[in-house]
Amino acid sequence: MKVQDMAQNLYSDTRGQSERPVTFTEAVIDGLAAGGGLYVPERIPELSLDEIGALAELPYAQRAARIYRAFDVDLPAETVEALMAQAYGDNFDDERICPITSLSADTHVLELWHGPTSAFKDMALQCLPRFFSASAAQLREQGKLDHDFLILVATSGDTGKAALEGFRDVDGVSIGVMYPDGGVSDIQFKQMATQRGRNVQVWGVRGNFDDCQTGAKNVFGDEAFAKKLQDEHRIALSSANSINWGRLMPQIVYYVSAYAQLAADGKLNLGDELDVCVPTGNFGNILAAYYAKRMGVPLGMLYCASNENRVLTDFINTGTYDISERPFVLTPSPSMDILVSSNLERQLFELTGRDAAAIAGWMADLRGQRRFRVDEETFARVRELFASDSIDNATCLDTIKRVFEQHGYLLDPHTAVAYQTAENLRGENPVLIASTAHWAKFGDNVYRALHGIEPGAPLPDDVAALSGCKLNELIARETGVDDIPHGLAELDALPIRFDEVIDGGTNDIEAAALRFLEHLDD
Numbered sequence: 001m002k003v004q005d006m007a008q009n010l011y012s013d014t015r016g017q018s019e020r021p022v023t024f025t026e027a028v029i030d031g032l033a034a035g036g037g038l039y040v041p042e043r044i045p046e047l048s049l050d051e052i053g054a055l056a057e058l059p060y061a062q063r064a065a066r067i068y069r070a071f072d073v074d075l076p077a078e079t080v081e082a083l084m085a086q087a088y089g090d091n092f093d094d095e096r097i098c099p100i101t102s103l104s105a106d107t108h109v110l111e112l113w114h115g116p117t118s119a120f121k122d123m124a125l126q127c128l129p130r131f132f133s134a135s136a137a138q139l140r141e142q143g144k145l146d147h148d149f150l151i152l153v154a155t156s157g158d159t160g161k162a163a164l165e166g167f168r169d170v171d172g173v174s175i176g177v178m179y180p181d182g183g184v185s186d187i188q189f190k191q192m193a194t195q196r197g198r199n200v201q202v203w204g205v206r207g208n209f210d211d212c213q214t215g216a217k218n219v220f221g222d223e224a225f226a227k228k229l230q231d232e233h234r235i236a237l238s239s240a241n242s243i244n245w246g247r248l249m250p251q252i253v254y255y256v257s258a259y260a261q262l263a264a265d266g267k268l269n270l271g272d273e274l275d276v277c278v279p280t281g282n283f284g285n286i287l288a289a290y291y292a293k294r295m296g297v298p299l300g301m302l303y304c305a306s307n308e309n310r311v312l313t314d315f316i317n318t319g320t321y322d323i324s325e326r327p328f329v330l331t332p333s334p335s336m337d338i339l340v341s342s343n344l345e346r347q348l349f350e351l352t353g354r355d356a357a358a359i360a361g362w363m364a365d366l367r368g369q370r371r372f373r374v375d376e377e378t379f380a381r382v383r384e385l386f387a388s389d390s391i392d393n394a395t396c397l398d399t400i401k402r403v404f405e406q407h408g409y410l411l412d413p414h415t416a417v418a419y420q421t422a423e424n425l426r427g428e429n430p431v432l433i434a435s436t437a438h439w440a441k442f443g444d445n446v447y448r449a450l451h452g453i454e455p456g457a458p459l460p461d462d463v464a465a466l467s468g469c470k471l472n473e474l475i476a477r478e479t480g481v482d483d484i485p486h487g488l489a490e491l492d493a494l495p496i497r498f499d500e501v502i503d504g505g506t507n508d509i510e511a512a513a514l515r516f517l518e519h520l521d522d
């Protein structure tokens, strides 16, 4: 079948500002719609129970290809199959890609961290870059694009590594990542500083994560710099951040796949309801569960788990999203430390029956007054679908200890927040807990948990002196849980490739980016 013969599923934006709906490939390349809205597909495909159940007979990559085909992406079927085979192959340390560990007959942990960086971001970032590159190639062929891309990412630690690993050696794209110098863990620093690949660059930035992010934003807003990149290097800047539809879609796959797998394994009957509990930050992961439900997967309640940054819990419980006087709290689950949860916008778009005017109004309220309140009908829809709880730092660490003592299974702090939320909220249905990081990415807090040390309190001197790798080895010896992923275990032995530290001013970042591009051109 030729691309142009396919029934096209186009993408419109949540604020109704785009001139025309765009194709999947355009949505992936654009990321954000004009006017600041987020792209959503006009049609959500539905699968029958039999079609869902049948997915379990396929390897994961083919399950993913099926779902992309159901969404009618405007790429040839062979291309989709080939990209999925690369995205979900032996770059994962388990051939099931995201295996499920059942802690009891009705508590199932979906392990989303078997990818190359041991974080759930790999599920999306092993996939998106390949589709980004293929989309750019197709648009180039159609004469709609005449340049390559520089992906610029500001990271507080985990996303940067997953993005580097996803974009490394991908055609037509290079990637530069900025992290706060001294503000990431030893493991996170080494994961980034030892990154392999010909098209990658990493900088420490003097300052904190906010400085990195502001620096990146300023560079994205500098039109003169954009023109220089285009004229001299035929390159455009892109961010590939978590609002890109191409990052969301791979996440829908694992919920459909997990349901099919549980049914195939006899852990539930096809058609039984399964509740889902997701440790939530930007609302991408839990939104993917919502879309899986819309596709026909019999998911029940969606439990939104927050840490002490409980803006989403308060929103789901009150209908008001309010950051006007909300402090930003540091927690043992930093990837959920967030105030503005950007994918909530897509969720509200769906729950209002796709009312772009309402969304544009609420987002303007959020910018202007730092709060918005949804109408009663929308709030009622939120309450039907979601329940939420927030877990404090001490309870998070207690949960790691308790689950280890009960089940001999180590949770990372993000997953622990979800586990405890599920315990607090669950009803009759079995629960699927989204596990978003391997424990060894957060060894310091796992050590605190197991030794009853309070959150934020210093580790004993001899433990604090250990490298991240050595600390993980100590935990593995003490617990007997000896499953440290190769990519984390080998870090002390790898050469440091990137140790440059730059200032976070717009000019400093732009100069560093140009040096990187010139070096690439050589």
Ligand SMILES: *Cc1c(COP(=O)(O)O)cnc(C)c1O
Binding pocket: 119, 120, 121, 158, 242, 279, 280, 281, 282, 283, 284, 285, 286, 335, 336, 414, 436, 437
């Ligand atoms: C990014 C991240 C989350 C939050 O996921 P969202 O899709 O932003 O809600 C949770 N846990 C870990 C470990 C993450 O890296």
